[in-house]
Amino acid sequence: MRREELKKGLIVSCQATAEEPMRGSETMGRFALAAQIGGAAAVRMNGVADILAARQLIDIPVIGLIKRHYAGYWPYITPTLREVEAVYLAGCEMAAVDATNQESPSGMSPESYIREIKKRFPDLLLVADISTIEEGEVAEQAGADLISSTLAGYTEYTRQDSSLIVELQPPALELVQKLAARVSVPVIAEGRYWNEVLAAKAMEAGAHNVVIGAGITRPQIITKKIVDALEKYC
């Protein structure tokens, strides 16, 4: 797939951790199908089983990733070449990888990690998941095809000093705006965009795409947000 073929607009992240009630590849595949029916430009899926389940049902592009924790390391989104290869072999057009400055189990800097992935998998579109503008610029120079704000607010150096848990903080819209002005590759706004209002703001800020995950595919969180909003009436 060529980068120009990715339609602008919404990408739906269909992910659930082992503790979540929607966990199950069949369910994730169905979320992906619902996203396609609703008109999403692409989906973002974690793990080979979920990717394959989606692949059977949809023909829009799949951004694959594998979340894996290596002891002693923080990066966990497709952190080594082994996970990139698995995503590639599962048939994804695109792969999302950690491109932050935190020490990685790959043993490589973000720059050499991206260069190595592009060398080994030249036809895989590479989405660099970053947390700062500088990381985005380095990722572009190294050859990333798209830059996503996925990890803004999640790295040690971007965590906000707030009593709110990070998932409930506002999205990093300013970062998206600055990044879109600084890099020439498409920017994806991702992380804490809950609805169409925030998604539209991301597009106005210059994003090519906006990813919504929890706001569509984590019903227990959607429920809790609404329950909390109604608390004063109950």
Ligand SMILES: CC(=O)N[C@H](C=O)[C@@H](O)[C@H](O)[C@H](O)COP(=O)(O)O
């Ligand atoms: C930080 C991290 O691990 N983000 C993950 C990246 O793949 C997913 O858990 C998020 O759901 C995704 O980025 C979409 O974000 P949100 O669910 O906030 O719309």
